[in-house]
Amino acid sequence: MERNWWKESVVYQIYPRSFNDSNGDGIGDIPGIIEKLDYLKYLGIDVIWLSPVYQSPNDDNGYDISHYDQIMEDFGTMEDWEHLLAEVHNRGMKLIMDLVVNHTSDEHGWFQEAKKSKDNKYREYYIWRSGKEDGKEPNNWGATFGGSAWEYNEETEDYYLHLFSPKQPDLNWENPELREEIYTMMRKWLDRGIDGFRMDVINFISKTPGLPDAPKEEDETYASGGQFFMNGPRIHEFLQEMNEKALKGYDVMTVGEMPGVDVEEAKKYTDLNRNELQMVFQFEHMDLDSGPGGKFDLKPLDLRDLKKSISRWQTGLNGIGWNSLYLNNHDQPRVVSRFGDDKNYHDESAKMLGTFLHMLQGTPYIYQGEEIGMTNIKFDSIEDYRDIETINYYNEQVYEKGRDKNEVMESIYVKGRDNARTPVQWDDSPHAGFTTGEPWIKVNDNYETINAEKALQDEESIFHYYRKLIQLRKEHDVIVYGDYELLLPEDEKVFAYKRRLDDDILFVLTNFSDETVEVNVPENIEINQPELLIGNYKGEKQFNSKTTLQPYEARVYKGKHRDGSGSPVL
16 A cells, blocks of 8 residues: 555644634634644644635634635734744644635625626626526525525526525536636645645535436425535546646645545545545544434434444545544534543543544544543523524524424534534633633633643543554554454444554454443454553453453554464463
């Protein structure tokens, strides 16, 4: 397997608004990030992924860009950003930027021109359609944040497409002029010295010609329409063109956020011989605890489903493409609250989930605060929430559909995006040391017990455990490049798997339950002289054919492959 620096890296995602505020205005900023770079270096991460810091009216917290070549005033200046890049590089780390080119803000100069008249030069930068005969929307697609995916424009008496907020009009990638503008902008950032891009919903940029109506259920007002814009007919052509015209000649990493992608399609996206992307963010494992009604339709995770999903991707991309590994990001709830136990086994379950993820084949992504075990929040009132998706969902369910607000809030507590967006908890001072002012969103009440300062001082903390996980990847090639094999597929509580590279064997045992469980080690482990590399419970943990795992326990053994001449040492 070809070696690459981005395969051997660990990435840390910064959501700037909530990371660290340097000037007391309650909003995280770029100088605040610079203040914490030594913390990130000490953690051991290699790459920082910076969520959008471009100029934006903030309808969707920066994912609605009004100017690709300016820095949002809340976050600082272009000089601040250049200082950040230099300080990241001075510490031997890399910086990748968010690329949001499926849509812009409706306040972007292109759209401000495009909406003026049908013969405006920028008209074809966006997607316009006349209404149906009855004047209604051009098709029945719904927007991700609720309502129709179409917004009426008075000046031109027609509609523009927005798959997200009405303030996020979709760009028309069928227009070669628009594509050239984007590639020029990308090269500008690459020439400034960045180390790659994370590409927001990049598999949405090719829409099915004609934009047909989508099938929908009788009780649905709008259809999702995803089959007509996810992985569309020209997507591979566009990405190959982007590679040729923007990325070629730069030693950078690329990862594409791709809702609705499956393994077979991901092989095409990530096969390096095709010159598209290096990794995709897929959501299959993130949807396993959602019912048919979507993310807010809660259902418990069945561990066997997670095994099937993870294994499908681990084996499917092996030797062809490359996996991105994540359990948290700015759009997902906190993993220790979601798949662990943030009350009774907070530290144990956070460490177990980190172990499970970091021992897989792929590039791990850590989301800010994950390394100290930050948890979901429960704000008393919808007034305290800031996320457009959450607020729209609440209003739709309570005011349009008449559902009980407490029932709706329960779904928000579990799945709302603001779970990930509360300020990073740096210490036990007011507002968790995030700001000296009033934070843009409330801090989690548990900051006095869960904070970075406390974690740094405790050698047994989640933070120091993550440091060790990261260090192990740098010391053992089998963790990065080894093949994956699922073990105990039908076990409902234990996720066990094996990794192998040449003669090196890795055996990973993780208990996803709050119960003590007995495990019979499969006979096909074929491991000699196993040593415990890492575990989240103290004490000697010998490798035995029968073993007991405590609640949320994780263990990783490393040994040599048995060549048939001897028995495994148990």
